[in-house]
Amino acid sequence: DIQMTQSPPSLSASLGDKVTITCQASQxxxxxxxxxxQKPGKAPRQLIxxxxxxxxxxxxxxxxxxxxxxxxxSISNVESEDIASYYCLQYDNLWxxxxxxxxxxx
Amino acid sequence: xxxxVESGGGLVQPGxxxxxxxAASGFTFSDYNxxxxxxxxxxxxxxxxxxxxxxxxxxxxxxxxxxxxISRDNAKSTLYLQMDSLRSEDTATYYCATHGDWxxxxxxxxxx
Numbered sequence: 001d002i003q004m005t006q007s008p009p010s011l012s013a014s015l016g017d018k019v020t021i022t023c024q025a026s027q028x029x030x031x032x033x034x035x036x037x038q039k040p041g042k043a044p045r046q047l048i049x050x051x052x053x054x055x056x057x058x059x060x061x062x063x064x065x066x067x068x069x070x071x072x073x074s075i076s077n078v079e080s081e082d083i084a085s086y087y088c089l090q091y092d093n094l095w096x097x098x099x100x101x102x103x104x105x106x
Numbered sequence: 107x108x109x110x111v112e113s114g115g116g117l118v119q120p121g122x123x124x125x126x127x128x129a130a131s132g133f134t135f136s137d138y139n140x141x142x143x144x145x146x147x148x149x150x151x152x153x154x155x156x157x158x159x160x161x162x163x164x165x166x167x168x169x170x171x172x173x174x175x176i177s178r179d180n181a182k183s184t185l186y187l188q189m190d191s192l193r194s195e196d197t198a199t200y201y202c203a204t205h206g207d208w209x210x211x212x213x214x215x216x217x218x
Contacts, residue, residue: 034205036151043201043208044151055206087151091205094165095141095153 002026002090006098012106013078020074021101023088028068032092035064035073039084048073080105108132110202110209117215118192128185128202128209135183136160138205142176142187144198145211154200155187169195192216 003026013019023033031051036044046055048064051071061076075082083105088098114126126142142154155176156165164176175188185202192214199211 038151043210045208046206049206089151094156095143097143097151097153100150 002029002093002096004088004090004096004098006088006101008101009099010102010104012104014106015078015080017078017106018074018076019078019103020072021086021088023066023071023073023090023098025069025071025090025092029090029092031067032090033064033066033071034089034091035062036087036089037082037084038087044087075103078103108204108207110204110207112200112202112209112212115200115212115214117217119218120193120216122192123188123190124192124214125189126187126200126202126212126214128187130183130185130202133204133207135178136180140176140178140185141203142185143201143203143208144196144214145201146195146198149198152198157185189214 005024007022011019033051034046035048037047038044047058047062051066052064064073066072083103086101090096109131111129118124137159139159141156144152144154157176157178161178173191177186194216197216199213201211202209
């Protein structure tokens with residue numbers, strides 16, 4: 001089974017900051033990683049698929065990069081609507097989620 | 107517009123069974139692999155099971171193998187999750203999902 005180590009578990013940012021979340025897979029996942037945003041009481045929403053492809057409707061301040069085992073997700077110019085939890089998902093071999101990152105306002 | 111609507115959740119005693127359904131619309135259901143994902147209260151997301159688009163293969167996380175069964179009816183565009191021998195640790199919101207689209211979730215509470 002592939003394990004996904006996501007960090008940090010929580011993040012505090014000011015409006016306008018750039019924040020970065022990382023996920024490391026236990027093996028090469030061939031760029032098959034997606035990133036999701038989840039707000040309290042809501043279903044997760046996919047923002048990025050295949051490492052860096054923005055899903056329709058995802059603002060351009062969101063971005064993703066990486067290869068092999070190491071991947072990152074960034075939000076430039078954090079806005080109040082970005083306050084949420086974020087999860088990575090590997091889908092190279094079945095599915096494995098990262099542990100999540102809770103983004104809060106400083 | 108893609109819609110995934112789960113139903114069948116509720117309160118159930120440990121050791122009992124429950125069957126979840128997920129009605130799909132807005133896309134060609136029979137073309138897509140489908141999954142169930144769960145989220146325990148205040149916890150992260152956890153993949154539960156996947157079924158291949160034609161129902162030919164199924165996959166489960168270890169903790170539910172032998173207790174849960176994922177299935178689908180492509181003629182009805184519906185995904186199912188039969189959950190037997192339920193445990194308190196199965197308490198969670200259950201989502202059906204394609205890769206990019208998710209339902210709103212249904213709560214399952216296992217408690218005496």
